[in-house]
Every structure is written in structure tokens, then in C-alpha cells.
Amino acid sequence: MSGKILIVEDELKLAELLADYLRKGGFEPLHVADGLGAVPMVRDEKPDLVLLDLMLPGKDGMDICKEIRNFSNVPIIMVTARVEEIDRLIGLELGADDYICKPFSPREVVARVKAVLRRSGAATIQDQGLTLDEARFNASLHGVSLELTAVEFKLLQILASSPGRIYSRSQLMDRIYPDERIVSDRTIDSHIKKLRKKIAEAAPGEELIHSIYSVGYKYEVETQP
Amino acid sequence: MSGKILIVEDELKLAELLADYLRKGGFEPLHVADGLGAVPMVRDEKPDLVLLDLMLPGKDGMDICKEIRNFSNVPIIMVTARVEEIDRLIGLELGADDYICKPFSPREVVARVKAVLRRSGAATIQDQGLTLDEARFNASLHGVSLELTAVEFKLLQILASSPGRIYSRSQLMDRIYPDERIVSDRTIDSHIKKLRKKIAEAAPGEELIHSIYSVGYKYEVETQP
DNA sequence: ACAGAGCTGTCAGAATTTTTTCCGCAAAGG
DNA sequence: CCTTTGCGGAAAAAATTCTGACAGCTCTGT
Numbered sequence: 001m002s003g004k005i006l007i008v009e010d011e012l013k014l015a016e017l018l019a020d021y022l023r024k025g026g027f028e029p030l031h032v033a034d035g036l037g038a039v040p041m042v043r044d045e046k047p048d049l050v051l052l053d054l055m056l057p058g059k060d061g062m063d064i065c066k067e068i069r070n071f072s073n074v075p076i077i078m079v080t081a082r083v084e085e086i087d088r089l090i091g092l093e094l095g096a097d098d099y100i101c102k103p104f105s106p107r108e109v110v111a112r113v114k115a116v117l118r119r120s121g122a123a124t125i126q127d128q129g130l131t132l133d134e135a136r137f138n139a140s141l142h143g144v145s146l147e148l149t150a151v152e153f154k155l156l157q158i159l160a161s162s163p164g165r166i167y168s169r170s171q172l173m174d175r176i177y178p179d180e181r182i183v184s185d186r187t188i189d190s191h192i193k194k195l196r197k198k199i200a201e202a203a204p205g206e207e208l209i210h211s212i213y214s215v216g217y218k219y220e221v222e223t224q225p
Numbered sequence: 226m227s228g229k230i231l232i233v234e235d236e237l238k239l240a241e242l243l244a245d246y247l248r249k250g251g252f253e254p255l256h257v258a259d260g261l262g263a264v265p266m267v268r269d270e271k272p273d274l275v276l277l278d279l280m281l282p283g284k285d286g287m288d289i290c291k292e293i294r295n296f297s298n299v300p301i302i303m304v305t306a307r308v309e310e311i312d313r314l315i316g317l318e319l320g321a322d323d324y325i326c327k328p329f330s331p332r333e334v335v336a337r338v339k340a341v342l343r344r345s346g347a348a349t350i351q352d353q354g355l356t357l358d359e360a361r362f363n364a365s366l367h368g369v370s371l372e373l374t375a376v377e378f379k380l381l382q383i384l385a386s387s388p389g390r391i392y393s394r395s396q397l398m399d400r401i402y403p404d405e406r407i408v409s410d411r412t413i414d415s416h417i418k419k420l421r422k423k424i425a426e427a428a429p430g431e432e433l434i435h436s437i438y439s440v441g442y443k444y445e446v447e448t449q450p
Numbered sequence: 451a452c453a454g455a456g457c458t459g460t461c462a463g464a465a466t467t468t469t470t471t472c473c474g475c476a477a478a479g480g
Numbered sequence: 481c482c483t484t485t486g487c488g489g490a491a492a493a494a495a496t497t498c499t500g501a502c503a504g505c506t507c508t509g510t
Contacts, residue, residue: 098323098340115323149457164361187459189497194457213467213496214375215362374468411486412470418487438478439485 003048003117007031008038008064009079010056018051021106022113035059039067047074049117051109052096054080065096071174073161075116079104125160128221130208132157144202151176152195155188159209159219168216192217228252230338231272233263233289234304235281243276246331247338251351260284264292272299274342276334279305300341304329353446355433357382369427376401377420380413384434384444393441417442 005027009015012033019029032041035056042050050068054061065076075097097116100109125132129142132153139146139153148156154176159167167175169188177183192209199208210218230252234240237258244254257266260281267275275293279286290301302323323341325334351357354367357378364371364378373381383400384392392400394413402408417434424433435443 096340099336111324151458164363166360166362183458184460186461186497189499190459193498193500211497212362218361376469408469409471411472414486415470415488418489422488436486 004028004030004045005113006038006041006045006047006050008035008041008050008056008061009053010034011053017106018109021110025110025114027110027113035061035064038064042068042072042074049075049077049113051077051079051113054078070171073158073175077109077112077116125157127160127163129203129206130160130221132160141199141202141206141208146198146202148195148198151191152198155191156195156209156219159217162219164218164220166212166216166218171216188217228274228342229270229272230254231263231266231270231275232256233260233266233275233281233286234278235259236278242331243334246335250335250339251356252335252338260286260289263289267293267299274300274302274338276302276304276338279303302334302337302341352385352388354428354431355385355446357385366424366427366431366433371423371427373420373423376416377423380416381420381444384442387444389443389445391437391441391443396441413442 005022007015007018007022007029009018009031010033015031015033019031022029030041030045030047032038036059038050038052038056038059041047052061052065056064061078065078068074068076077098077100078096079100079102081102098112100112131138131140133139134157137153139148139156155172158172158175169185172188173181173183173185192211196207196209199206207222208219210220212218228251230247232240232243232247232254234243234256235258240256240258244256247254255266255270255272257263261284263275263277263281263284266272277286277290281289286303290303293299293301300323302325304325323337325337356363356365358364359382362375362378364373364381379401380397383397394410397413398406398408398410417436421432421434424431432447433444435445437443
């Protein structure tokens with residue numbers, strides 16, 4: 001298990017300590033000290049995980065978290081000073097993957113990083129009859145290959161990574177295109193249409209992609225009562 | 226889909242304490258005291274998350290974890306006695322989603338549960354039998370989905386965010402429309418009407434939205450004398 | 451380099467769903 | 481008793497999604 005870990009932390013000593021332990025744990029730590037640099041850093045370096053301090057100069061950790069979530073599913077672990085803050089954070093539904101309270105032992109941090117990476121780093125998605133194998137670039141439903149194109153695969157991957165969660169068109173576009181390309185909203189519709197068609201051919205009658213009027217799209221398997 | 230949590234824990238006092246906190250956090254706790262009953266319980270009850278103590282009579286927590294993983298992807302949080310054990314656990318790659326060390330504060334547990342659950346679905350507002358999940362854009366009452374439209378959802382969200390508080394029609398409109406759009410006051414009535422209808426269909430006889438003559442509307446659960 | 455095939459992004463109109471308005475009647479308040 | 485306010489049904493208006501066609505692009509094999 002290895003991976004680039006971006007540490008967003010203004011206390012240099014702490015950051016170095018963390019980096020040190022992470023390196024010993026087989027990771028490749030990166031560091032940025034202020035909030036402003038964090039988002040571009042995520043964009044450019046594409047780390048495998050972000051350790052994000054909540055208290056930062058320049059920009060609030062919560063805002064950074066939300067911004068990152070607009071274009072990336074990279075796992076985020078929030079670091080906060082007080083236990084009580086965790087409840088509040090969770091209430092806000094920021095989309096972080098875990099929370100750690102100061103003071104912490106660096107070994108605990110490494111353990112958490114491993115835990116989060118293991119559960120989100122899965123290269124394949126399996127849900128009901130659907131299998132998405134990223135390495136093989138292969139999507140199949142009930143054993144039938146879907147023969148998706150690149151965009152379609154990515155789209156399905158994003159949607160299926162969180163069944164039930166709704167993605168707006170702009171969120172989908174942000175994630176499909178790493179560059180900030182401007183494409184029409186209807187483009188998403190078009191790909192959705194093709195995706196649905198291929199799914200329908202592979203498993204007639206099975207609706208996996210649902211549109212929510214004025215909100216976006218979601219992936220979810222129909223559950224018959 | 227509100228949040229069934231299965232607690233696998235042999236210390237009854239601890240289990241009850243946890244159950245209590247989880248209930249307050251809006252979850253529906255289930256409990257099983259021995260390892261043997263855990264796996265069938267997961268099969269039958271299909272909980273949304275499992276809190277699994279590592280030290281159990283009858284069967285080892287690690288074995289249970291592996292068994293569950295054979296047929297289910299339900300999120301599992303392991304509870305262990307010592308910090309040092311975590312590293313070992315992680316090395317074993319059991320497939321648990323998180324680890325908590327004893328002694329822990331119940332509120333920390335609830336926080337972790339929420340954090341882990343959010344991946345598969347997050348509840349933002351919970352009040353009595355009502356659940357509003359923004360990420361899934363799903364509102365449910367006593368487990369029955371309300372199938373709301375965008376405006377209806379927003380409206381209910383505003384009202385339910387402060388039970389008992391009265392909102393005037395113009396306040397509601399201001400919050401529903403980010404732009405300063407001009408619509409008739411009666412529009413709100415219309416949405417309220419539909420909201421009530423859907424609520425009535427989901428839970429007959431339950432009145433959640435009340436009108437205050439010449440003032441506005443409020444959300445409040447009836448309390449029987 | 452060229453042709454052909456398949457992939458992407460755009461567009462306009464049809465289809466669908468939601469939002470808003472309208473109207474009459476009943477209920478509430480003074 | 482009279483005016484204002486709330487409610488239900490239904491239709492008009494608006495917004496959103498779906499669909500099929502199409503042009504430009506990329507990739508592949510020749």
C-alpha cells in the first residue's frame with residue numbers, strides 16, 4: 001500500500017512529524033502550509049488522500065473540503081483541535097471521510113490513513129449485479145459486458161461509487177473533466193442516454209440511473225417490496 | 226432507510242449506553258450479546274451498520290467480520306480494547322471500515338457511526354419520524370419515502386429545521402428563491418397543499434405542517450395529551 | 451497520409467414534470 | 481355580518497429532461 005498524501009497544515013513542526021511517520025509507513029507525503037494553496041495542489045498533484053487541518057490561515061478548512069469535493073472524490077481526513085467539534089462537522093455533511101482529534105499520536109494517524117485508503121482505494125466497484133473494474137476498463141452487469149466508452153465508464157463510476165447519492169450535472173462535469181473545460185449541460189444528458197441504452201440492452205427492464213428533476217442524476221438499484 | 230445499527234457487544238451496560246446514545250442520534254439500535262448470533266442477525270435484519278466488539282464469547286470478532294464480509298458489504302466498525310491492537314487489525318485487512326479504541330466516549334462512537342454511514346447515505350435532519358437527507362434528496366416519514374419535488378423538499382427543509390417556528394410566506398419565498406423572483410403569495414399555499422397531501426399519504430392522520438392565520442406556516446409534530 | 455469507424459459535444463423540438471396562477475368556497479376574525 | 485385568509489381542484493405557464501440527428505474529432509489500420 002503506497003500513495004501520495006497531501007498534508008494541509010500550518011504548524012510546520014507538526015507537518016514534518018506527520019510527514020516523517022507517513023514516509024516510514026510507506027507513503028509519499030506532500031505538504032502545503034496555507035489554505036489557499038491546498039485546492040490547486042489537489043488539482044495538480046492528485047494525491048491519494050488529503051490530511052486537512054481545520055484551523056488554517058488564509059482559508060477555512062471546511063470551505064476547502066467543500067471545494068475539493070466539487071471536483072474530486074479523493075479521501076479526506078479532517079484534523080481538528082477539539083472532540084466537540086466533530087459533531088458539528090458531521091452535522092455540516094462536508095464529505096470528509098474521517099476525523100482525527102488533536103492531540104493524536106502519529107501512529108494513529110498512519111493507521112487511519114491506511115484504513116481510509118483501504119476502503120476507498122478499491123479499484124473495482126461491486127454493487128448488486130454491477131461490476132466496474134477500473135484497471136481493466138471493463139463494466140459488466142450480471143456478467144454481461146457493457147462495452148462502455150471512456151466518458152460513459154467514468155460517468156457510471158462516479159455515480160455508482162455512492163449509490164443513492166445525487167450528483168448535479170456540474171458536479172459530474174467537474175469530475176469527468178479534470179481540466180476546467182466548459183461543455184453544455186446537455187452533454188451529460190447525452191451520455192446518460194447512451195449509458196442507459198447500453199444498460200437496457202445488457203439487462204432489459206433494469207433501471208440503474210435515475211434522474212431527479214431539477215437536481216441531477218443518481219445510481220440506484222430498484223428495490224422491489 | 227433511517228439507520229439500523231447492530232451492536233455486537235457482550236457487556237450489557239455498555240451496549241445499553243451505546244444504544245441510548247445512538248437512539249438520541251436518530252438511529253435505531255439493535256443488540257446481540259454473543260458472537261454466534263451476530264451473523265444471522267446481520268442476514269435477517271440487514272442493518273445499515275455494525276458495531277462489532279472484538280472480544281466476544283462464543284466467537285472471535287475477527288472471524289465474525291470475515292463471515293459477514295462473505296455475504297454483505299455492510300459498514301463495520303470494530304471496537305477494540307487497546308490502541309496497539311489497531312495496527313495488527315489493519316495488517317489483517319479484515320475489511321472493517323473503522324476502528325474505535327476503548328475506552329471511548331459514546332458521543333465519539335455516534336460521530337464515527339455518522340461519518341462511516343455518510344458514505345452510503347447521510348441524514349441531515351432527523352426529527353421524530355421525519356428524515357431529510359439532502360445528499361440523496363430524499364425525505365421519508367416513518368420509513369416511507371415522500372417523493373418530494375425540489376421546491377417541496379426545500380420548503381419542508383426550511384420548516385423542519387426549526388420545529389415550532391413560524392415562517393411568513395415572504396420569508397419562505399425569500400429562502401426558496403435565491404434570486405429575488407416575484408411570485409404570488411398563493412404559490413406557497415399551493416406547495417404547502419402538495420406537501421401536506423404527500424405527508425398524509427405516507428402517514429395518515431399525522432399533521433406536521435400547521436397554518437397560523439394571517440401569519441404563516443410552521444412545522445411541528447402533534448403531541449398527544 | 452487517408453479513409454473509415456466510433457466517440458463527443460451540440461442543438462432543437464417533443465415529452466414530461468413541476469411550478470405558478472386562478473377561482474370558488476369555507477373558515478376565521480373582528 | 482362582512483372582510484380577510486386559507487384550502488382544494490384544475491388549468492395555464494414554465495422549467496427540465498429526453499431523443500434523434502449531426503458535425504467535428506480522435507483513433508486505427510492500411
